[in-house]
Amino acid sequence: xxxxxxxxxxxxxxxxxxxxxxxxTHAVSAGNTVYISxxxxxxxxxxxQLEVVGAGSMPQQVSYVLRVLDESLxxxxxxxxxxxSWNVFTTDMPELARCAGIFKLWxxxxxxxxxxxxxxxxxxxxxxxxxxxxxxx
Numbered sequence: 236x237x238x239x240x241x242x243x244x245x246x247x248x249x250x251x252x253x254x255x256x257x258x259x260t261h262a263v264s265a266g267n268t269v270y271i272s273x274x275x276x277x278x279x280x281x282x283x284q285l286e287v288v289g290a291g292s293m294p295q296q297v298s299y300v301l302r303v304l305d306e307s308l309x310x311x312x313x314x315x316x317x318x319x320s321w322n323v324f325t326t327d328m329p330e331l332a333r334c335a336g337i338f339k340l341w342x343x344x345x346x347x348x349x350x351x352x353x354x355x356x357x358x359x360x361x362x363x364x365x366x367x368x369x370x371x372x
């Protein structure tokens with residue numbers, strides 16, 4: 236029997252139908268490791284209703300994504316101290332770099348391993364970033 240659990244926690248983010256329509260799970264636990272799918276600055280109950288939070292503002296999008304990460308961790312009975320790694324994908328690396336202080340403040344005394352990658356596009360053109368994360372229980 237596998238020790239893998241899939242979870243779409245009931246948090247203030249996108250609706251459960253979005254995950255089903257796009258064919259993925261928000262969080263997957265495998266043993267003590269938790270993988271959190273790409274958190275985007277989005278809200279909406281269905282794919283057709285998705286809207287970008289903070290369109291045009293990298294700081295607003297970063298803050299929103301980190302709030303959703305906090306809620307995701309809490310729903311899984313984890314917190315920032317459990318976070319070991321995150322990957323940030325952005326369409327504007329210089330603008331993301333100007334937001335480094337937001338990440339630093341959020342992580343506090345427990346900064347995760349990190350990788351930032353530039354990409355040409357994300358699911359909606361107004362999106363500036365998406366973040367994946369790994370945590371350990």
